[in-house]
Amino acid sequence: MNSLRIALRVLLRKKVRSLLTMGGVAIAVAVLVSLLAFDAGYQDGLRTDIDRMGYQVLVTAKGCPYEAATLMMKGGGGLSYMEDEVYRQIVGDERIQEIAPQLMATVFDSASGAGGGAITLYVGIDEAYFRLKPWLAFRSGGWFSSDDADEVIMGYEAAELEQRSIGDQVYIPSADRVLTVVGILERTGTQDDGVSFMPLRRVQEDFGLPGKMSGIGIRLKDIGQMSAFEEDLYDVPSIQVVSMAQVKGTILNLMSSARVLASSIATVAVIVAVIGVMNTILVSVFERTRQIGVMKAMGASRFDVFRIVWTETALISLFGGALGVVLALAGGRLVEHAVRSLLPYAPTGRLVAVSPHLVAAAMAGAVVTGLVAGIYPAWRASSMKPVEAIRSAE
Amino acid sequence: MTDTRQAVVSARGLTKAYRLPAEVILAVNGVDLDIHEGEFVSLMGPSGSGKTTLLDLVGCLDSVSSGTLTVLGADVSRAREDELVAVRRGRIGFVFQEFLLLPELTALENVQLPAAFARAPISRAAALEFLDRVGLAERANHLPKQLSGGERQRVAIARALTTSGRLLLADEPTGNLDSRNSQLVFETFRRLNREDGLTVVVATHDEECGLMAGRCVRLRDGRVVA
Numbered sequence: 035m036n037s038l039r040i041a042l043r044v045l046l047r048k049k050v051r052s053l054l055t056m057g058g059v060a061i062a063v064a065v066l067v068s069l070l071a072f073d074a075g076y077q078d079g080l081r082t083d084i085d086r087m088g089y090q091v092l093v094t095a096k097g098c099p100y101e102a103a104t105l106m107m108k109g110g111g112g113l114s115y116m117e118d119e120v121y122r123q124i125v126g127d128e129r130i131q132e133i134a135p136q137l138m139a140t141v142f143d144s145a146s147g148a149g150g151g152a153i154t155l156y157v158g159i160d161e162a163y164f165r166l167k168p169w170l171a172f173r174s175g176g177w178f179s180s181d182d183a184d185e186v187i188m189g190y191e192a193a194e195l196e197q198r199s200i201g202d203q204v205y206i207p208s209a210d211r212v213l214t215v216v217g218i219l220e221r222t223g224t225q226d227d228g229v230s231f232m233p234l235r236r237v238q239e240d241f242g243l244p245g246k247m248s249g250i251g252i253r254l255k256d257i258g259q260m261s262a263f264e265e266d267l268y269d270v271p272s273i274q275v276v277s278m279a280q281v282k283g284t285i286l287n288l289m290s291s292a293r294v295l296a297s298s299i300a301t302v303a304v305i306v307a308v309i310g311v312m313n314t315i316l317v318s319v320f321e322r323t324r325q326i327g328v329m330k331a332m333g334a335s336r337f338d339v340f341r342i343v344w345t346e347t348a349l350i351s352l353f354g355g356a357l358g359v360v361l362a363l364a365g366g367r368l369v370e371h372a373v374r375s376l377l378p379y380a381p382t383g384r385l386v387a388v389s390p391h392l393v394a395a396a397m398a399g400a401v402v403t404g405l406v407a408g409i410y411p412a413w414r415a416s417s418m419k420p421v422e423a424i425r426s427a428e
Numbered sequence: 429m430t431d432t433r434q435a436v437v438s439a440r441g442l443t444k445a446y447r448l449p450a451e452v453i454l455a456v457n458g459v460d461l462d463i464h465e466g467e468f469v470s471l472m473g474p475s476g477s478g479k480t481t482l483l484d485l486v487g488c489l490d491s492v493s494s495g496t497l498t499v500l501g502a503d504v505s506r507a508r509e510d511e512l513v514a515v516r517r518g519r520i521g522f523v524f525q526e527f528l529l530l531p532e533l534t535a536l537e538n539v540q541l542p543a544a545f546a547r548a549p550i551s552r553a554a555a556l557e558f559l560d561r562v563g564l565a566e567r568a569n570h571l572p573k574q575l576s577g578g579e580r581q582r583v584a585i586a587r588a589l590t591t592s593g594r595l596l597l598a599d600e601p602t603g604n605l606d607s608r609n610s611q612l613v614f615e616t617f618r619r620l621n622r623e624d625g626l627t628v629v630v631a632t633h634d635e636e637c638g639l640m641a642g643r644c645v646r647l648r649d650g651r652v653v654a
Contacts, residue, residue: 036544043532328528331489332542333517333591335510419509421490424524 037338041345044318055314056354059400062307063358065300067396068369071362071388073293076373079381080285084278086224088166089134089251090260092276093120093267115246120273124250129263131255134162137234138248139241141208154192155229156206158237166251170226175200175217182235187217191227204230209240223382307354308407315347315411326415327423336416343412344405351404355397362396363388433464436595436627437486441495444481444650455481457650458495463629465594468621470641471631478650479631480599486629487520487597488512500594518546521588523598527580529572535559535583536568542591550590558586562616578609585616589626596620598630602637614640 045052095114121135137158160181164170178185186204188196193215198204202215213232221227238244254263260277267275319326326339366386374380444456456478463469463486471479484490485497488504491512496505502515521542529538536555543550559565562582572580581601588596598617602610614637620626621642632638646654 039537040530040533047532324526324528325530328522328524328530329541329545330513331487331516331522332587333513333545335513335517335545338545419490421484424489424528 037342037345038349040342041349044322044342044346045349048318051314051318052350055310055350056357058307058310059351059354059404060357060361062300062303063355063396063400064361064365065296065303066399067359067362067388067392068365068386069293069296069300070392070396071366071386072369072373074389074392075383075385075387076289076381077286078387079383079385080282082383083224083381084282086167086169086222086226087251087278088168089132089253090257090278091252091254091263092278092281093124093250093252093273094248094276096272096274115243115248116273118245118247120270121247121250123270124252124267127263127266129254129256129259130252132162132166132251132253134166134251135160135234135247136163136249136251137237137241137243137246139237139243141206152195156186156237156241157229157231158234159231160234163231163251166253167222167226169222171220173218173220175215178216178233181233182239183216183233184211184213184236185216185233186213187219187231188215189219189227189229189231190221192230193218195228206240211240225382304403308403311347311350311354311404311407312411314350315343315408316414318346319343319411319415322415323418323423323426326418327420327426330418330420331424339418340412340416343415344408347404347408347411348401351400351407352397354404355400358400359388359393359396362386433466435462435498436465436467436500437461437463437629438498439486439495440497442482442485442492442497443494444478444485444490445493454650456485459647459650459652461645461652463627465627466621466625468618468628468642469630470638470644471629471647472633472635472638472644473647473653474633476649477647479633479647481650482647483597483599483629483631487522488516489522518542518548518591519594521591521596523581523584523588523596523601525600525603527572527577527584527604529580529583529587531572534569534571535564535575535586538572538583539587539590542587546591555586555590558589559583561589561620562586576609577605578612581605581609581613582616585613585620589620595627595629598628598632600632601630602632602634610634610637617641 095116097114115137118135121133124130125133139156139158141154141156142152161177173190175187178187188198193199198215198218200215200218204213204215205211206213219226238246254260264275264277267273329339366388370385373385439459439461442456442459442461443454446453446455459482471482473479481490485492486499488499488507489512491507492505496503498504499515500519504512504515507515530541533541536552536559539555539558540550556565556568559568562585564579564582564586567575567579572583575583596617601613605613617628617630618640621628628641630638630641638644644654645652
């Protein structure tokens with residue numbers, strides 16, 4: 035007959051009360067785990083998205099640089115355009131390893147989509163785009179036949195969505211032009227999967243944007259030259275330079291406000307859970323005053339009684355913590371869906387990353403917090419004088 | 429005639445005082461008492477006579493206010509809480525009026541509990557033997573709520589037996605039992621005393637039962653009167 039068995043029986047005897055208390059712990063742990071998993075997942079996703087853009091510096095027309103960067107990451111229209119003269123000015127810089135001009139245009143096709151039409155994102159590129167993103171590979175087909183061909187290379191999802199294969203004809207209503215599918219890309223897990231690529235000159239002509247570009251992606255030979263490079267570009271009129279590290283920092287800063295709010299809620303949930311555990315165990319101790327007195331009369335030391343009561347809190351916290359982790363894992367998809375629908379930009383991939391380390395830390399945290407909550411009730415129980423406890427209800 | 433047997437309990441001028449704001453209550457007042465090994469003693473007296481308090485002192489459940497008290501060879505007159513625990517643990521068994529079994533444990537587990545606290549756990553077979561001695565071996569796996577009042581008290585006696593190598597104390601053990609079960613419980617005490625040589629001290633106000641003991645110690649207002 036050990037403390038664990040006694041504590042387990044005590045909890046099982048008051049099933050509803052024990053379950054409710056565990057529920058409180060579970061909710062607190064689930065909120066905490068979800069929050070930390072979201073934080074880790076979001077940062078990982080953002081880092082991956084930025085790394086997968088392939089460039090460290092983005093040059094765009096003047097405007098909000100972060101909006102421009104976000105739009106380029108997310109894919110979308112409404113960008114300002116700059117003259118391709120800027121490209122010619124920069125391209126010769128010896129510090130540059132790769133430089134890829136891009137021109138984005140969106141097309142609404144009422145015949146596409148599930149009856150209501152769909153927006154297709156076309157991006158004008160040249161060969162440098164593939165050198166910037168060496169992981170881009172053709173699933174079928176290949177590169178454009180010339181730099182002004184009426185051809186399109188489709189991202190994996192764009193092709194899947196429209197059920198396209200090599201040789202298919204794609205009609206662009208606004209440009210009244212028919213393009214031939216010459217390549218379909220492998221899945222990359224990035225925004226490129228949903229994009230249709232055209233030769234840069236073709237987009238400039240077909241969408242009425244001659245000599246325009248929406249962005250220039252640049253990778254430097256030496257990342258240490260970033261500051262000097264940015265400094266030099268400040269002299270070029272009508273453009274702005276934004277490093278992707280800045281973009282990442284800014285997005286994370288924007289997220290931090292939401293994180294503070296969520297952390298506050300999680301803290302309140304933890305405090306409520308701690309008070310709940312303390313209250314439950316304290317009530318249980320008071321209800322069992324005479325039994326505790328008898329245990330002491332039978333020879334239980336203060337430590338024996340303390341250990342039994344403390345084991346009860348540990349069990350509640352352990353099972354509550356485990357339930358909380360299960361809830362967080364089960365609710366991860368829900369949180370992800372909610373976040374994606376609420377935020378203007380969310381990285382690709384899993385947003386809620388529950389790692390084994392996080393699970394272990396959450397369980398350990400729950401048990402330690404529970405044990406802290408159990409100190410007072412256990413101390414009260416162990417401090418009872420046997421005679422007073424036994425005679426307490428007489 | 430002087431009893432030559434070894435004194436299990438020896439009290440001289442034993443006093444227990446409770447200090448209230450307006451007065452001091454002497455629950456036990458200058459008691460001289462010797463209880464020898466193998467005796468079956470009943471402490472009798474009306475409510476408030478001090479028999480329960482005297483039993484608590486003898487059982488090392490409470491501290492002595494003044495006088496001297498030796499229990500199982502240990503002077504506990506000025507013992508601290510942990511020293512009292514050391515004296516009673518594994519050596520003194522208690523039976524209470526309201527049984528006070530742990531409701532979440534079976535009869536067998538209740539019997540095993542004191543030995544576990546004494547860091548000398550007993551096996552299931554040994555615990556069953558204790559239950560058998562009170563005629564309840566077949567109820568070993570029942571929870572207290574599944575037992576009658578008389579059966580619960582007999583489980584409490586079996587539990588007390590596991591640690592009462594020498595001394596078993598019972599406080600109004602028949603207070604919640606009908607006359608048939610009361611008789612059964614006292615007969616159990618008498619059998620354990622006669623057959624096993626166990627020293628039994630019972631506080632009771634039940635004259636009929638109290639007289640079944642080998643010696644009656646009568647108390648009134650905290651003093652031994654007979």
